[in-house]
Amino acid sequence: MASVIFAVGSVYGNSTSVAEECAEVLRSADHEAEIYSNATLDDLLAHPQAVLIICTSTTGQGELPDNIYALVSELREQFPLMPERRYGVIALGDSSYDTFADAGRQCDELLQELQAQRIGEVLYIDACETADPEGVAVEWMKTWMQAL
Template sequence: MNKLGIFVGSVYGGAEELAETLAAKLTSVPVEIFFDSTLDDFMAYDADTVLVITSTTGQGEIPENLLPLYVALKDQFPLLPKQRYGVISLGDSSYGEDRFCGAGRQFDALLSELNSQSVQPRLDIDAGVHFEPLEVADAWFSQFVATAEQAAA
């Protein structure tokens, strides 16, 4: 892994805070965090590694600041076979299973359709169980980084 782009979808700041905390832990490669990303931002990682960290809104929807990127990827449909990715999805299971972590599920499915290579299974964090998402995300992120670095070697 030569660089990592973290693309964040957030409404109340929880996903932003998680992204910043995780990015600070990675010192071996350059990390850039995108809160209002464009397709060009994302395509700069077409041969490297991306991490999508997103909360879920309303009926399982993608937050407004990440939705334009999702729509652009869906519309342009750039195949990304050299890209590696991971998804951390924040949600609340009390809203129902079909809505729980819906934004992350949608991004995971789209990146798979674009032939991007999943580094490891999506992490769904339930706010009803884990008030502090870092408790769960920390170990997952360490494994994600190790696996992405091995894949890039």
Template sequence: MKKVNILFGTVYGSAQYVAETLAAELQEQGYQANLLAPDENVDFVPPENELLLVVTSTTGQGDLPDNILPWFESIRSTAPYLPNLKYGLIGLGDSSYETYCGAIKQVDALLEELGAKAVVERIEIDAIETMEPEIEAQEWLKGFINATG
């Protein structure tokens, strides 16, 4: 059974809801989903024999939300080489801002710098176009599952 570690960064709860929805969907598909609470993720280094899924909204000037920023800063400062890590990314944002989905772009750049490989292209879900980001995320998850199956 494949294990997927799920991290989320949220301000108002949308990214957390998306992460919880995807964790349930992954479990239904036979994966072991490990949803890490913000207080559990600070020093978390994703094991390379497991999958990583990051769901985050963007705040401020393209910044990561406070509840995922400590993890991001920790992994950036320790810079573990992760050439066998496979990951997927879901960004939530509002395209009326110049910094649309800036947080997930930062996560993507960092993971790429650490040698990790995206399983499928990241999805950026626009709040202007959808009121239910979990629906778009579930559609994207089908491709993630097919690519890791």
């Protein structure tokens, strides 16, 4: 089975809750799942075969939450090409803002520049459309993990 690591960017805890619920879905299907609340590039390099899931909200004017900022900065600065790395993105936001889900979008664009291989489509979770982001993410995960 696959090994999956979650790099979480969260301000108020919604992204963390989403990652935890998705990790449980993976574990129930006999995959390994580990959640990093303050992921670093070293964490990724320590798990070269693991599938990466970025699960992040957006804060301020389209910025990354503090706890995922370091990882994204390291990726931008060191620019380690990773054509063997597969990944997914769960982007939480509020569509009443022009910068809806920009943090997730930034992460997806960066990983594509690093030649990582995205599995499926980015999941955009809009706080204006759902009060149950975990439920939306769990349904997406059930389909997404079939590509593992």
